[in-house]
Amino acid sequence: MVPASAPALAPAPAPTPAKHGGLRATLFINGVQALETTAIAAVGNNLITYLVNDMHYSLSKSANIVTNFVATTFLLSILGGFLSDSYLGSFLTILIFGLIELIGYIVIAVEAHVPSLKPEACDVRGSVVCEEAKGVEAVLLYVGLYTIAVGSGCLKPNIIAYGGDQLSCEGEANGRRAKYFNMAYLSFCVGEVIALTLLIWIQTRFGMDVGFGVSAGLMLFALLILTSATPFYLNRPPQGSIFTHILQILVAVHKKKLEHASNQKMLSELSENTSRRGPERQSLSYPDQFRYLEQGAMVEEESREVEQLKLVIRVMPIFGCTIVTNCILAQLQTFSVEQASSMESRVAGFQVPAASVQAIPYVIMVGVVPLYVTVFVPLLRRMTGKESGISQLQRIGIGLFVSTLSMVTAAVVESKRKAVAPQKLSILWIAPQFIIFGFSEMFTAVGLLEFFYSQSVAGMQSFLTALTYCSYSFGFFLSSALVSIVNLVTKTRNQQGWLSHNNLNEDHLDLFYWLLSTVSFLNFFNYIFWSRWFKYHPSQSQG
Template structure:
């Protein structure tokens, strides 16, 4: 990505000495910590609220949670589009941050007022529980989907806006830029840890209304912090609809589909890097021609009769290559869907596993089941700084890559490790169920720790690698939208989890008198361990699929005005940092 013109809060060109850098990014990191603290305290313990307060059955409650979280990440695309096209990252975060805040307030009000909830009951004592319906259900769904709309639109812009604070032409800032992604994940981990320990404990002991109120308070603090940094930000101007240039390429390619390719690719429009670029592409910024998706190259074929062609009939190589990049990243995106389906289990069924175990730490202190999800973040607040401080510089000496290992290698490592999270979960669930069914024993909740620790390490690698991978693609004015694609993967993963639960129940219940693996409202009767083994097998197949596509993918070199290609790698001998977001190498961006 070439250097883009940025402005300060008044719309004037930004000053590198006053605007941007880690100081400006720290305000965004503060919002990220507060926002994830708010959404994690709600999302990770929502299944408890839905079952105990709304009185929905287990399988339906799990689907409510996964659909809610899936919607959060689905709406990230909307946030990325609005930011890059019309509003800019700052205003998108501010507007939808207040939408998210209103959802937390409404949830807190419903949890506090008995008239907005079904009557209390105790299913363990055989009481009949009435499921929330009508106006009470409407208030609940309105509240959680206000949260989903706000959080979805805020999430991609936090990462992209923080990344925008680092000037791409400054090597020293670029070193800090590489650190920023790890710092962002550290802020994420701290927010998750506080949410899953302190706030969930308060939800358990002081009531869900107080817990939801704390989520609202944390979000308010984050928004105040965002506003406080206004004078220090570098702001990218919106580019207009980011889909219009993409549509032009497809329209032009389809309209010229019957034309023959020229014998020399240099005859394609825009193949000469010194020619004036298309008005839709920033001056001095060019991508080189590649052989992938050649059918799109027809959009660059000039008609020889001298007829003047408009932008919907003739596109530049750079415009076409940007569309090719978007198509090329789709397989990488798709390979992370199963990973996020595994994540969905840790936020739903694993919480219920914990509820079926002995959660006593001492005779007087009981561990809330939702707090189990804090286990990986307790580890990660130490591992992430160590990773950035020791592993990255060490790996950099061997690989020459500014991030230590390439984003694609980092993603692949995380996908492989995630498989063992489900293996550990399946083994533990079999042990827990056998102990209860055969020996009438309830094992300690801490047996569940390995599956969370393993997945935590996996998420640190995959999530950060994926965000860095998308952000560094050489696509002008689309950083927020590309970051949103990362969250879109989460959405698909959580929706797939809901579909798998329904599908598995349907398949395993046919011809069985005991019902499906997950059809009972009781884990001691269900076969959650078999469901986990199935996910481990899917994860393994997905990993091999990822190896293929990561080898197929390669970065497109970007040329800046003087024709010099940007390279996201370092020269290991000179330890010289170059600009980021593209590379002239066809070097190993794959799994080692």
């Protein structure tokens, strides 16, 4: 642990904007993000098909394996953000964990290719009970998947934060940064489109082993691009462990050594003292929330650490409200793919792989995001006076409401699909729920990333950006828990739970979707309360 006075917290030499950082550097970073997204999306979004058909796991068990894998990936973003801010810096963190992710792809590609490392071929939808993966087969599967999870999870928040860092020395940084976050999301969408079309087609046509191998190749290419642009990057030094600082403040507050610690005049004097240490160590003026924590600044003679603690507490309710939306995303990557598998997949003479329906919203977003940035943002800017058109919290709120509509649509379509079974609906029927959620994601994800980054103080950019991905994690874990709870509660002596069958025609997925719709709608009103309670930092942007 690094004490508050450690040399590691000293300010770095002033960067040279003409040589380091800027939009040129963000182009390379966005390229890395697009390639890494393509690699892992091709694995995660079609993983349930591989687990059912090749590893012979049941549908519900496969869905939980997928959600747990994705949830763990996003949860580990907290570790990546912490290591970057505290010890390694963004560049080294991206490089190290990018290599770890590459190793994971190689492991699952080898297992998928070697017949002796997986169960014998078997028709899981036939009358014969297929033997599921176990022993060495299962161990290799989990080792490969969770190596990918460690690498990708620790890498993701640092790519986003590293891009934001490149613009910190430019004029009109807030406006450029808002545009960058939209372009970063566009890079993500491009990666998803390539993964869910070309790479899924490769997996379907040439086998999962070839598909996993292509993911490995893309990850290697991403690392080559990252290192090739090293001279252009603006690198900020790590600031020391934020958890050490926060613990020091909590201890100081608990001791209550000074009776007048909340005196704003004394805090101003303290701010003048800390300002002599350079811009990276300056304290920010306090919002009028959690004032009792300021006595910790007087005891430890540090106001920046108090601000870090207050910031974490203030953003937690906003973070919590986005978890339900990401629980909905989990359904679109698991059960909705199985929905597509039970529909007529031939469209205009072309066979559409079930997993590729997930590309629909991203294809649309590739066109919508540039339109939003170039047309709607300037229009809204003239109306509201805000640099990004609407505030970050308003953008998040719009996304949360739209996600509810996605689940309502999914429930209606599933009811229709079951009503006409055994006849098959066209796979195009499932498109609306993905399209609607795509708009939800554009508002929620980008708004949340920009919100966390813009409200962060020095030494917390990667950590707070990681909270966006942590929300995905909790959403997928919540999905797994809900599936298990719903199956348990709805199970009777004569009937299995809503989602316990391997046949969607016998399950009650429509009722599960209606349940999620209700939860999401209630969560929207919960968000309204907390967004009105939240106070933007006086010295930070509201978007």
